[in-house]
Amino acid sequence: MGSSSGEEGEEQWVPPSRRPELADVAPLPQADGPCPVVSIAYRGDFREVMDYFRALYAAGERSPRALRLTADAIHLNPGNYTVWHFRRVVLEALDADLLLEMHFVDQIAESNPKNYQVWHHKRWLAEKIGPDAANSEHDFTRKILAMDAKNYHAWSHRQWVLQALGGWESELQYCNQLLEEDVFNNSAWNQRYLVVTRSPILGGLAAMRDSEVDYTVEAIMVNPQNESPWRYLRGLYKDDNNLLVADNRISDACLKVLNKDWQCVFALSFLLDLLRMGLQPSDELKGTIEAMENSDPETGHADIAVAVCSILQKCDPLRINYWSWYRTTLSS
Amino acid sequence: MVRLSLRSSRPHGDTARSRGAQRSGGPPASAAPMDSSSQPQPQSPAAGGDPSEDGAAAELPRLTVTQVEQMKVEARVADIYRVLFDAAPNAKSVMLELWRDQHVEYLMKGLRHLAPSFHVLDANRPWLCYWMVHGLALLDETLDDDLENDIVDFLSRCQDKHGGYGGGPGQLPHLATSYAAVNTLVTIGSERALSSIKRDNLYKFMLLMKDKSGAFRMHDGGEIDVRACYTAISVASLVNILDDELAKGVGNYIASCQTYEGGIAGEPSAEAHGGYTFCGLAAMVLLNEVEKLDLPSLIGWVAFRQGVECGFQGRTNKLVDGCYSFWQGAAIALAQKLMAGSDEQSKQSQPSKLSSVDDSCGTSSSGLASEKSSVVDYAKIGFDFMKQSNQIGPLFHNIALQQYILLCAQVPEGGLRDKPGKNRDHYHSCYCLSGLSVSQYSAMTGSVSCPLPQHMLGPYSNLLEQIHPLYNVVLEKYEEAYEFFSSE
Ligand SMILES: [Zn+2]
Numbered sequence: 001m002g003s004s005s006g007e008e009g010e011e012q013w014v015p016p017s018r019r020p021e022l023a024d025v026a027p028l029p030q031a032d033g034p035c036p037v038v039s040i041a042y043r044g045d046f047r048e049v050m051d052y053f054r055a056l057y058a059a060g061e062r063s064p065r066a067l068r069l070t071a072d073a074i075h076l077n078p079g080n081y082t083v084w085h086f087r088r089v090v091l092e093a094l095d096a097d098l099l100l101e102m103h104f105v106d107q108i109a110e111s112n113p114k115n116y117q118v119w120h121h122k123r124w125l126a127e128k129i130g131p132d133a134a135n136s137e138h139d140f141t142r143k144i145l146a147m148d149a150k151n152y153h154a155w156s157h158r159q160w161v162l163q164a165l166g167g168w169e170s171e172l173q174y175c176n177q178l179l180e181e182d183v184f185n186n187s188a189w190n191q192r193y194l195v196v197t198r199s200p201i202l203g204g205l206a207a208m209r210d211s212e213v214d215y216t217v218e219a220i221m222v223n224p225q226n227e228s229p230w231r232y233l234r235g236l237y238k239d240d241n242n243l244l245v246a247d248n249r250i251s252d253a254c255l256k257v258l259n260k261d262w263q264c265v266f267a268l269s270f271l272l273d274l275l276r277m278g279l280q281p282s283d284e285l286k287g288t289i290e291a292m293e294n295s296d297p298e299t300g301h302a303d304i305a306v307a308v309c310s311i312l313q314k315c316d317p318l319r320i321n322y323w324s325w326y327r328t329t330l331s332s
Numbered sequence: 333m334v335r336l337s338l339r340s341s342r343p344h345g346d347t348a349r350s351r352g353a354q355r356s357g358g359p360p361a362s363a364a365p366m367d368s369s370s371q372p373q374p375q376s377p378a379a380g381g382d383p384s385e386d387g388a389a390a391e392l393p394r395l396t397v398t399q400v401e402q403m404k405v406e407a408r409v410a411d412i413y414r415v416l417f418d419a420a421p422n423a424k425s426v427m428l429e430l431w432r433d434q435h436v437e438y439l440m441k442g443l444r445h446l447a448p449s450f451h452v453l454d455a456n457r458p459w460l461c462y463w464m465v466h467g468l469a470l471l472d473e474t475l476d477d478d479l480e481n482d483i484v485d486f487l488s489r490c491q492d493k494h495g496g497y498g499g500g501p502g503q504l505p506h507l508a509t510s511y512a513a514v515n516t517l518v519t520i521g522s523e524r525a526l527s528s529i530k531r532d533n534l535y536k537f538m539l540l541m542k543d544k545s546g547a548f549r550m551h552d553g554g555e556i557d558v559r560a561c562y563t564a565i566s567v568a569s570l571v572n573i574l575d576d577e578l579a580k581g582v583g584n585y586i587a588s589c590q591t592y593e594g595g596i597a598g599e600p601s602a603e604a605h606g607g608y609t610f611c612g613l614a615a616m617v618l619l620n621e622v623e624k625l626d627l628p629s630l631i632g633w634v635a636f637r638q639g640v641e642c643g644f645q646g647r648t649n650k651l652v653d654g655c656y657s658f659w660q661g662a663a664i665a666l667a668q669k670l671m672a673g674s675d676e677q678s679k680q681s682q683p684s685k686l687s688s689v690d691d692s693c694g695t696s697s698s699g700l701a702s703e704k705s706s707v708v709d710y711a712k713i714g715f716d717f718m719k720q721s722n723q724i725g726p727l728f729h730n731i732a733l734q735q736y737i738l739l740c741a742q743v744p745e746g747g748l749r750d751k752p753g754k755n756r757d758h759y760h761s762c763y764c765l766s767g768l769s770v771s772q773y774s775a776m777t778g779s780v781s782c783p784l785p786q787h788m789l790g791p792y793s794n795l796l797e798q799i800h801p802l803y804n805v806v807l808e809k810y811e812e813a814y815e816f817f818s819s820e
Contacts, residue, residue, distance in 0.1 A: 031489055031501040035482040037443055038460040040450045050454075054502060080455040082503040085553055120555045149397070150650065156602050163601075184398035186648040190603040193592055198601070227636065227648050235592025269632075318642075322635040322727050325671075329628075 015045060016052040016072070021065045027051035028058055046076050057086050062093035071104070078112045084121055098129050106140060113144050119153040123160055134167035142174070149178060150187045159194055168199045183219055186228045193235055205236070212236055217253045224257045230266045234273070241277040250274070255285055262292050263315040268308055275305040276330065305330050398649055405651050408752045409641040412739050428738050428790030430768070434746030435761065436473050439464045442758055443479065455499030455509075458490055462512040462519075463762035469519045469806045470765045470796045484525045487513045495533025505537055506551040511563035514570060518805050518813040526816045535573045538564050546581015557598045558589050562611030566803050569618045570810075572817040574710040583621035586612045590625055593648060594633030604633060606646040606659040613663050614802045617670070617717060620708045627667060631727055634664045638728050643736030643751075644767075653750045654741035655760050657733055657767025662801045664728045665770050669717065669801075671724050714802050715814050726774040733771040734789035737764050766804055769796040 016022050029051055032039065042050075053073045056066045070087040073080060091101060102125050109118040122140075126133040141158040144151055162168055172195050178188035196208045213236060219229040237244035244250065251274055257267040275281065281289070281304050289307050309330060313323040395403075416427055443464050446453075453460060461483055468475065475483075489501040490513060496505025497513035517525040541548050541564065548560040561582050568574035588600045589612060595604025596612035613630065616622045637644045637660050644656035741748045741764045747756030748764035772795055775787035785792055800810040 033482075033485055033489055033501075035478075035485070037479070037483050037486045038446060038457050038464070039444065040446045040454060040457075041448045042451055042454075043448050046448075046451050046454075058502075077452055077454050079452055080499070080503075081506065081551060081554065082455065082498065085504055085551065088553065116555060123555075124553075150647070152598070152603065152605065156599055159601050160599075182396035182398050184396055184649045186650070187603050190591070190593075194601045231593045231633075231648060238592050318638060318640070318729050318732060319635055321725060321729060322631075325724055325727055328724075 013045075015048050016069065017048060022052060022069075025052060025055050028054040030054065049073050049076055053083060057082070062090045064094065066090050067094065067096070074108060078108050078115050078118060081117050084117045088121070088124060098125055101125055102129070102133070102136075109140075109144070113148065113151055114153060116153070119157050122157060126161060126165065131165045134161055134165040137161045137165070138167050145178075149182060149185050152187075155187050155191060159191070162194070163198070168195070168201055171195045171199065172202065179219070183223060184226055184228060186231075189228045189232045193232060196236075209236055213247065213249055217249055220253055220257065224261065224264050224267060227266055230270055234270070245274055245277050245279045251279060251282070251285065255288060258288055258292075262288075262311075265312065265316045265319075268312050268315070272305060272308045272312065272326075275308065303330070401651060402649075405751060406640060409652070409736075409740055412752060413735075416739060425791060428735075428794070430738060430790065430794040430796075431742055431744065431746065432471055432793075434744070435748070435765070436468060436471055436746075438746030438756070439467045439471075439758070439761060440473075443475075443483075455503060456512075457500045458487060458497055458509040458512040458516065459499075460758060461487065461516045463758040465516045465519050466805065467758070467762045467765050469809065470769055470799070472797055475520070480520050480522060481524065483516065483520060484522070484528055487517060488528050491528075491530060492533075492537070495530060495535070495537030504551050506554070507538075507541060507548060507560050507563045507567075508550060510534065510537075511567050514567045515803065515805050518570060518803075519809050521809050521812050523816075526813060529571055531571050531573055531817075531820070534567070534571065535578075538568060538573075538578055542578070545585055546583075547585040548582070558586055558596060558608045558612045558615070559598065561586055562615040565615040565618050569710060569714050570803055570805075570813065570817070572711050572820065574618070576707070579619050579708075579710070583616060583619050583624050586616055587621075587624040590630065594626065594629035594631075595637075595647075596625075596630070603647055606634075606637060606644065606656045606663070609634065610659040610663040610666075613666050617666060617802055618710070618713055620710075620713055622670060627670065631664060631667045634660050634667070635728055638732065641736060641740065641751075642729070642732035643740065644728075644733070651751065652736070652740075654737060654748060654767070655750065655763035657737055657741075658763040658770060658804070661728065661733055661767045661770045661774075662804070665726070665774050665801050668724060668727050668774065669720065669722055671727075711818065714800065714810075717802060718800055718807065718810075721779065722774075722777040725777060726771075728771075728774075730771040730774045730787065731789050734768060734794075737768045737771075738790055738794070765796060766799060768794075769799050770801060772796060773798050 016025075017027070027048070049069070049072045053069050056063075056069060067087065067090045070083050070090065073083045074087070077083075090096075102122070105118055105121050105125065109115070109122065112118055122137070126137050138158065138161060141154045141161070144154040145158075148154075162171065172192070175188055175192040175195060178185055179192070182188070196202065196212055197205045202208055213233070216229045216233045216236070219226065220233070233250065234244075237247070251271070254267045254271045254274070257264050258271070261267075271279075271285075286304065289304055289311075292311055293307055306327065309323055309327040313320055313327070316323060416424060419427060442460065446460070450460075465475070465483065486501075487497065490497045490499070490503070490509065492498060492505040494505070496507070497510040498505050499509045503509075514529060517529060538548070541551070541554075541560070543549055543556050545556070547556045548564040549556045550560045554560075564578070565574065565582060568578050586596065589597045589602070589608065591597050591602075591604040593604040595606070596609040597604055598608045609630065613622070613625065616625055637646070637648075637656070639645055639652055641652040643652040643654060644660035645652050646656050646659070737748070740752050741750075741760070743749055743756040745756075747758075748761045749756045750760050754760075772783050772788050776783055783795060788794060798807045799805065800807045803810060805813075
């Protein structure tokens with residue numbers, strides 16, 4: 001756990017007790033009681049900073065020295081939401097420079113990219129700064145995502161900035177780039193879904209669906225074992241089962257994949273959903289399923305959905321309980 | 333006993349070709365307050381090395397970061413399982429033991445003293461209490477009275493005078509630490525513990541945390557998300573202060589977080605995630621608004637999160653992680669209970685039709701909550717949920733999950749972890765054990781009163797206490813608290 005805290009290269013760190021500006025402050029120890037539990041053996045510097053922080057927090061002092069002390073406390077433990085909260089109160093009282101504050105929190109966020117508080121603080125700041133913050137915020141999340149392309153907080157922040165402050169122009173291209181780098185990156189697929197459904201410049205899902213189906217089917221063909229595009233494909237027809245069933249490209253894709261690998265669980269399960277939604281199986285499809293079943297004389301079902309489900313029970317043993325249940329939900 | 337040789341272990345080369353990578357790089361950003369997993373090290377695609385050594389290497393496309401990370405984990409897990417499958421039967425049984433004494437020792441030790449490095453959890457101390465106390469309760473280990481009283485005193489010091497619990501004495505009240513504190517006190521269960529909760533203030537605090545959308549924010553000026561909604565609703569239900577005013581709008585917010593994948597995200601448009609899926613579904617059950625979710629697609633998404641390693645991943649194409657044994661395992665166990673018997677269609681059904689203010693206990697519910705008469709009797713939802721037995725079997729592979737927890741998540745010195753190669757911590761110890769309990773009891777259907785040996789992996793002495801999956805507290809403790817708060 002990050003025990004090194006002061007990488008900021010500040011000259012030489014002076015403990016609060018030796019700072020002239022805090023000479024009049026009486027440190028306030030934590031009220032842990034005589035028999036504490038989950039008692040942390042705080043290091044001296046941590047205890048001291050927090051004792052001084054508590055004193056100013058209790059007094060509600062909204063001053064530059066209080067602001068400086070919150071920075072110390074945050075460096076020692078960026079997860080202390082009370083300190084962040086008080087810092088926001090002080091910042092507002094002092095009418096502080098928001099860009100400078102953004103710089104401060106960015107530095108903390110870079111070394112603590114999975115911390116709830118830093119991202120919340122950034123959102124608070126960006127909201128105050130307004131649309132001018134959009135570009136620099138997008139640059140920042142790009143930087144964090146370049147280190148970990150699936151950082152949940154960074155993605156949430158990026159989505160919030162897009163929807164609240166804008167900056168949609170190159171977002172689809174960014175998704176393309178990330179998926180080119182790693183087509184298994186489900187966060188990038190999820191972001192693509194946001195862009196396709198919500199971007200004010202692309203015309204929404206109805207306008208984008210056709211080209212997105214092509215893009216997704218291509219990704220599936222290159223790597224049928226990648227679950228992300230299969231789920232994305234279903235998402236493109238969310239709440240529109242009839243259109244999904246009517247799109248031949250999709251059942252064709254399933255068939256094509258199954259002809260190469262008849263045990264592809266994603267293709268079988270997609271096909272099962274299609275059948276359940278009312279897909280009328282083509283003769284070719286029927287032939288393929290029957291051929292699969294014939295490899296196992298035990299089975300042999302009149303209902304093609306039941307047949308697919310029983311194939312899944314066999315070739316997806318990890319989900320045998322799920323498929324057994326699923327089968328009971330098929331009316332036959 | 334173990335019939336999972338099927339696909340749990342595979343030689344490296346074969347894995348590379350046949351599985352591609354269903355799972356991906358980087359430890360999950362946990363939905364829980366603190367997942368102390370370290371930062372992922374981005375790898376260049378070439379860094380994988382070993383997986384592409386076989387004859388097909390030339391035909392393989394360039395491997396992505398996701399694939400490389402996934403194959404490393406699969407190989408590591410496969411090594412562990414291979415030892416199991418090659419072992420003699422009696423050695424197998426030893427390997428599959430739950431190391432109770434070691435886990436108890438690890439959890440007990442932390443309850444008193446923690447090393448300086450824990451300063452990063454200084455704003456999560458009620459969570460530390462909960463992870464340890466709940467873990468010990470699952471192991472049926474009782475605390476001595478002094479320790480129990482000291483925990484109650486400590487949590488009282490975290491309780492704000494205007495309501496709610498903060499991360500330590502004097503810290504701002506926070507919904508997640510309030511959840512941890514209340515669950516800890518319920519688990520301790522003494523009169524002193526339960527009556528230390530200032531319910532009137534807690535209720536006022538929760539109302540203040542409610543956003544105009546209906547969703548909750550974590551603390552004054554804090555973030556709004558599904559986790560905040562769950563912790564608020566769970567606590568309110570547990571201490572019997574849930575009413576229409578607290579409930580208003582929460583269900584619609586949670587429903588708006590269900591994604592095209594089927595799982596639930598932390599906020600609208602974000603990615604489906606195991607932690608938030610549990611939180612969202614559990615809250616919806618407690619609100620009696622499950623029908624606002626697409627339950628079949630949620631179930632399908634969770635079922636697919638269990639992977640070849642036998643454990644659960646938190647998101648599509650991410651790595652397996654022991655803590656999702658609970659988040660995903662409990663989510664699918666909740667869904668299992670919501671499903672009617674097999675002869676019905678897969679229509680989602682509520683466990684019980686809850687009529688207006690019906691009061692079979694003879695005492696009217698809390699004075700706080702009953703000011704306005706509720707259409708829904710929130711007081712009984714959690715209780716009735718557990719009175720309804722499972723009508724169908726588990727929807728995930730309950731034995732495989734136990735295998736992952738016992739073999740890949742246990743640390744010999746005590747405590748449990750995310751995955752092989754990671755360090756133990758209290759958070760993962762709590763949620764791996766919670767997940768183990770869920771999987772042990774998940775196959776109980778009809779009138780069966782305890783798990784059958786064939787539904788458990790390893791010796792029967794592995795059996796943990798049963799939890800109430802809506803709150804994640806030990807069921808017996810829940811029932812005592814329910815009695816206490818219904819008559820308050
Ligand atoms: Zn974890």
